[in-house]
Amino acid sequence: MLAAKLLIRHWRSGELKLLSLSLILAVTVLSAIAIFTNRLHATLLIQSNAVLGADTVISGSHPRAAHWQIEAAEAGIKTTESVQFSSVVYAGDAMQLASIKAVAEGYPLRGTFELSDQPFALQAGDIQAVQGIPARGEVWVDSRLFTALQLTLGAKLAVGDAELRVAHLVIREPDGLNPLSAFGARVVMNALDLPQTQVLQPGSEVNYRWLLAHDDPQKLGAFVQHLKPQLDPHQKIITVDNAQERLGNTLETANKFLLLTAVIAVLLAGVAIAIAAKQFADRHANSVALMKSLGASAARVRLLYGVQLLLLGSTASGIGLACGSLIQAAVVSALQMAYQQPFVGASLQPFVLSFMSGILCLIGFALPALWFLPQVPPLKILRQSLMLSRPQLWVQGLCAALAVLGLVVVFSGDWRLAGVVTLALLLVLALALLAAFGLLKLCQRWLANAGGVWRLALASLHKKSNHSAMQILVFAIAMMLLLTMSILRNSLIDEWKLQIPKNAPNHYLINIPATDAPVLQQQLAQGLGQNSVLMPNVRGRLVTINNVEPSEATRAKENALQRELNLTWSTTLPASNTLVKGQWWTIWQRSAADVAGVSVEEGVAKNLGLQLGDTLRFSIGGLTLTAEIASVRQLNWQSMQLNYFFIFEPGVLDAYSPTYMSSIHLEASNKAFLYQVLREHPSILLLEFERILNSIQVIMDQVAQGVQLVLYLTLLGGALVLWAAVMSSLDTRKQEAGLLRALGAGRRLIQGSVLIEFALMGFLAGLVAILGAECLIFGLQKWVFKIPVQPHLVYWLIAPACGGLGVALLGYFGCRPILTTPPIIVLREAA
Amino acid sequence: MSLVPMLDVHAITKIVPTQEGDLEILRPISLLINAGESVAITGASGSGKSTLLGILAGLDTPTAGQVYLHGHCLTALDEEGRAQVRAGNVGFIFQSFQLLPGLTALENVMLPLELHGNKQAKTLAMNFLTHVGLESRMQHYPPQLSGGEQQRVAIARAFASQPKILFADEPTGNLDSHTGNKIIDLLFALNREQGTTLVLITHEERLAARCERRIELAAGAIVTSEGI
């Protein structure tokens, strides 16, 4: 195989070093990121699915169709189920309303129960994670029920007609209580004991949950899609995505950012590839002419080089893939150590994609520069001055843009992101090119009368005006992308920190009896030193709007119409709310003296087409309440505060025997205190959200680490580009320097002129870079990440300064060989 | 010796368009070169020598006229067809050597053989390199060799594929006269051994004198043609 032989020879001679290095870097970065995000994503999904107990839950008011189970089994999907309902349970003479969860074998599919033998256990040593469910005849109860009924381990608990033995206490459970629909304390029992209890009668309110899990999300997704049309209106699909939107958003942003960084790293490597390919093409124009003069046809040449390129591409991609997997493995193992959390393995997809993208990079970045090679006329070998018809710059730019577009689409499936990135890059490049030319011209005018070293440096810049502009452009692209990444990274991480306020509530107290409320508020104020707001709470349904029942279509569209709502009243506008329409109670003009006012959440108002002054009728425990819309509020869903769709005027709900709710921020050290307080108020239900919050925090940290790593790799890409750009000009520089030295120019002079030339280029590139970076960041923040935009003034100083210094040093060291070698050798090598 | 002439040229001209109008580089030229002959093309700089050589070797096309290389009508063929004729029939030696800088001396010599699919490329190439006295420099890259050594590699490369006709454009132009003489000796020695037809451009009297025939060009036309 001649192509392979030639490739090895070219490799040995060192002329493929830059090309293969750039390609390896591109694939390394891409694969490291692709594999890492793939694993991170899968891991996070498993972690958050542990909260749900499954990957997907089909929840409904009656059991699933029997044949679904068979279909699921055929599709290889793991299933189990739970049945949840409220019932009064008895221990001796004492009784309590409990929220019972009967679970089947295999529950939970994700996550575990955490059990203890002591109520309100805090110490890790007292808590045990347990795979499995209560044995037949046994129940697990939560701490509150345990204390309220004064149970002991082994005591009997009557659930309906069944007498079950209390085996353990549940400290944490997957698919835990929903703060907004929870009633009573938790009892977990074995589903096989359910018939014996006789509690479930036709008409009782029951929630059947069918839990599904599969290691391949695509298989599961396909199955769920297949089920979708068969679901009735009372059944819905619950996934982590809709269960934890906040986490989902963060993950998506993180994903986009990682992806963007990957693209930018690839772009940097791509620029290096393009430079290397051009250098390769320049060197090989003669080789091709020679081969053709020896009788090789254009087709032969194309095949020879095509195969070489393909071989080079696959080898470099393979090596890059290996490096990428090693890097991500190192990062993952460091993360596993730091967070004590196992990572899921990667699927095959990122490996295949990364490998393919190596080839794509070569096609997009290198091929255009090499395309003319087979067309080099054999006459070139006799007549060196023969002009070759090379592909236009814009053709190369277009190919590169298409490659980038392809890569983003392949890796994200996100056309929007791909479009924004590619368009913005093209625009910025065009601007940068103009700016580079303009600045160059300006400089020449200003420094026209300078002498000595400056004259030499400028002459050099001037002589190669096009070439210099291109070099400035390349420097600028590298710097611009690096600037964009580091600025964007900072603002994203800041933004994420803002998303979860430091003192966000992490515990919720529900079901506080009106009689306990004042005492509890005082206790909390004393013990925690914070003023907790107790929100009154009444559950009711919205039945008519302006005396008309909402249509079936509206009902399907708005979740708030499908279930009982938590209704509250408040004297003041809650802290995390802002008024967007209407007036708050003090200055609100009611239409009639006896009508009550209600304030509605913006989203619901929009969905239901509600206007100020509309009347709403609610059904609350068999009674009705009519109210007029006084205002529309916007909620901050990120605040973690208790949020309400409907807030009434003070006192309106008094007649409906409200209970109270509160959200509090609790440090770990105060946990024991809270448990102490709760023992005195046995009917209060505590929801601990800290675990979810913590896992969000861990995820953010993991992502931030990933971002950091990616940034380093990008830096490497940038350095490679700068190096490539300097190296690519070395051939001509060698000749010049040799000539100058032969003519008697001192080393100082040449050194000085090289330094000044590169410093000037670096300075101009820095200016162009920060200009481009600002544009790019503006677009990305506004349209992709949707976070506020502000200018980065410091960077306007830093970028040109660092650019000038950095490039000057790079140029100096890159060109050192031509300064230190004797002129005669320089000339011979260049010839 | 075959009856077909190695090169048969009928009234070729070369006119190139320039900004100041058409430029006539070659006026009608006809000539005949038999197999095994050695022919020197001489003339002042700019007289059209390289242009003529390019057309004779099928690297370039004339504006009018026909060129027959070993019976193949080059002017009736397209570039692919001419490439096929060149393959195995034609060899080159250039003033600036034209060795591929990324290949060692040995690999440079092997290249044409490998292009023609010769299985013995390596042994043949080594033989020829030894023949030109470079057995100890086979693994060296061109920049590591002196000009004379590079030209010897080029000669080994040209003869290794055993072409019927060899074109040389000022093979000694970049060499001092001592080295140049050695190169010329080598060239003619190999030429005799293999019976190759030799067409070389030179402005060195010594070199031209060693050829069987001399064609002198001036302003794109033949002024003297010895030995026809």
Ligand SMILES: Nc1ncnc2c1ncn2[C@@H]1O[C@H](COP(=O)(O)OP(=O)(O)OP(=O)(O)O)[C@@H](O)[C@H]1O
């Ligand atoms: N493509 C072209 N366009 C314009 N002029 C051309 C072209 N090719 C050749 N010439 C001109 O034709 C003339 C002959 O060129 P050629 O290279 O054949 O000369 P030469 O005899 O080889 O000269 P030298 O001894 O200097 O190598 C020169 O004046 C050259 O400038």
Ligand SMILES: [Mg+2]
């Ligand atoms: Mg010439």
